Amino acid sequence: MQAPPLKRPTSDQDHKGTVFLWQDHWQVLGQLMPNRSHRHISASLLVGLDRPFRLAVDGEWRETRAAIVAPDVPQALEPGEARIWIAQLDPDSVYWRSLKYVTAGMASTDLSLTGVDLPDPEETDCEAMAGALARVASQSGHAPVALDDRIAAICGKLRAELPDRLELNSLAQSVGLSSSRLTHLFRQETGVPLRRFLLHLKINRALAFWEPGISVSRLATEAGFYDQPHLVRTARDMFDALPSAYVAAGWFNVCRCGLDDQALSDFSR
CATH class of the missing domain: 1.10.10.60 (Homeodomain-like)
Structure with missing residues (x-):
């Protein structure tokens, strides 16, 4: 399937979202831009807060409302009009090690987050975002995978x-x-x-x-x-992309949490 056309931020953009930064993970919340295939070293938790979005993993596009992508796996995003919550989880983080069971060794799988209290799309509080991620991780029902x-x-x-x-x-x-x-x-x-x-x-x-x-x-x-x-x-x-380009253009606010x-x-x- 053909990749979506790309937009890039310009200096006259209003804020479209917030980036929350921690030592072992970071989160993005808001209206995001489509991107081409790239490989995060972190695992990716992607959630459409108000509607589904399109996600490509290893070149295969699908529509989903929530998904997890394992570390170092090629992925691309077409959010459309959806407001998206993404958490990039370092491969040694307790969050990824809690969610790792869900993938069952696959590169990516869809998630059911029914009944989980997800963040408000306008949220700007670090503690609230950390709590939302902890709720998703705990829903897996597994203790974190042990790390040597x-x-x-x-x-x-x-x-x-x-x-x-x-x-x-x-x-x-x-x-x-x-x-x-x-x-x-x-x-x-x-x-x-x-x-x-x-x-x-x-x-x-x-x-x-x-x-x-x-x-x-x-x-x-x-x-x-x-x-x-x-x-x-x-x-x-x-x-x-160079992430600072989006911050410089005013596309994202940045919250340095922890x-x-x-x-x-x-x-x-």
Whole structure:
């Protein structure tokens, strides 16, 4: 099926939605734009709050009211007029590990959210959005899938330190593994390659620290990318766009929920 035509934000757009940012996931709420095939390292929870939308997974389009897409799976969105709630869940997050059972090993599956109290399309409160996601996760009826303690430690270390380069040998030694065993185990436990997970964390940092007047080149440097083109290529692969472009155009408000205030302050200097 042919992909939908794309729109891009312009500077005269009214706010169409809100982005909510946490350390291990982020959410988008509102009227979204269609996009082409891209691969999030995070798992994607997509919900049409007032009507169905069209979703492509691995190139196959379908209409759905709610769906989950596993990490690192090609997807594209045609929201139409629907107001959409999307939660991007890091592959080590408790939310994805709670919902993972629902997919039964498939790349994507539709969800039934009957009886679940979903967020209001105009919601702007971090606590309310966190509560909505927790209700969806709890509806799965499963405890979170266990994550190997060594892999959990690696995820935490990378998220806290966000190194410029992946020092695989040193990282593996820190949890008592060989580099080859760590590479295999990380992919087995999270569903994503270790190097792409680090790129995902860097993209999240760039989005979280974006402010009016900050150049893409500075974002690239501060988030640990080699250069501006490296940031842009990674963003287009993972989002089909540079997320800051939508924020800059005024398409989204940004709520920084649960982020490190000191780090944000240091970055803005």
